[in-house]
Amino acid sequence: MPHQPRIIAGVEVTPLCDAIGPMGETIRRPLAEMFPGAALREEPWILHFHCYLLKDQAGRLTLVDTGIGPADSPASSWAPVPGTLPGELAAAGVTPADVDTVILTHLHSDHASGAVADGRPLFENARYVLQQAEFDAAEGAMLDQIIIPIKDRLHVVDGQAEVSPGVHVHLAAGHTPGHQIARVGELAITGDLVLHPAQLADPSVRYLYDDDQEWAAATRAEVLDALRAERAVLATAHLSDPFVQL
Template sequence: MHEKPRIVSGVEVVPLCDAVGPMGESLRRPLDETFPGTRPALWERTRAEAPEAFGPDGEWVLHFHCYLLRVPVGPTVLVDTGLGPDGSPASSWAPTPGCLPGALEEIGVEPGSVDTVVLTHLHSDHASGAVVDGEPLFPNARHVVQEDELKWLESEGGGVLDEVVNPLREADCLDAVQGQASLSDDLVVVPTPGHTPGHQSVVLGDDELMVTGDVVLHPVQLRDPAVKYLYDEDADAAATTRAALLKRLRTSGGVLAAPHLPVPFVQV
């Protein structure tokens, strides 16, 4: 389903809820293991301030958001494509199949009308919805990925490479970039490495809005950006990236759009 949009610097930003739920058993851990080194007092504060991020047994409940950005006299940009359908690379651990196509239909957006798809990174919960039944779901879109992310994934292999990246390549839909790249006059992608080597975020204007993928995963990291995540490829680099990004947003008064937080927009 879609949620209430925001207009930021003239751009309509529509959060699309792909799924809600805890990680599957194969990845689920106690929170103090998933975010190692956190103090009990920090968890108590976070539970009080963001109770919707926790299930009845205290487990982490993830929200899986994608974001559609409608730029006036410019491109329609989708940031991330979610979990994908049953049988996708994410289906072994995701709480449910993704429902991105239905959310787009609710707002009257045909997949063929999307001009650009930005994949913040190539984890299965952010990229699997780009390809359905072996074909790109967004056939007319350039799919923007950092070159460093592709190199990393190629060294790792796996379902996202075989079932998402290679079909996008074969359809000539994949656009590998190096470093900052422009999507429109006021919209750019910027490297935000750590969670994965080629992780990137989307920045609107002078930091009025940042769609940040997995730079910030849980509300606990808003309270202490130094909190690390078990599944970061480079936890130290991720913490450095997170602290710098949040500092930029606090300086600008901008809006954070982070896919796994319980609310789609946060004024940090």
């Protein structure tokens, strides 16, 4: 079942838990290796895979990230597929056809694979918002199985943009070239800006699977510093608690 929603800046924000589980054997590493310098214990890393549904006062629906997708998705080699996002949406009283805008924070398979089902856009009436740098870097299965099927519904932006009334995206690159976060009032939906609580305590902690670890750490420090100054609320992708008050 979806978590309880919060009302932020007049927008109802509902966390949707697409899956819970460890990385598969193909890319599993000790926590200490995935987050060097964080002094983490040698134990399995259990990830929560959160997406976020935003409903404004006019009833417009925006979905941030689409999860790991079906059993044959690009995430199937390592994530606990199939994802349960369609069921989570149904429990919130929403069908995929109801969604007006889909924001893809980036094109890693656990964030974007649920955008497509049976070779077609699952959210058939939505625009899919992606940063230009992320679109330019798309390759392999994510290009073939996700971007090409949704290409006629893509809304490509470059940097900061308002993609729905009161909903903005901001480039926060490093994890991937076009990684973006979404903002609604004091809420920041952070994608993979922060993957583990250790990075909240110390933004310089690197993550093994960042495309550019130095760039990602610098972006994380800069963005978190600004968000702390606002006393913002984070909506996280992989922490057990979807909301974190800074």
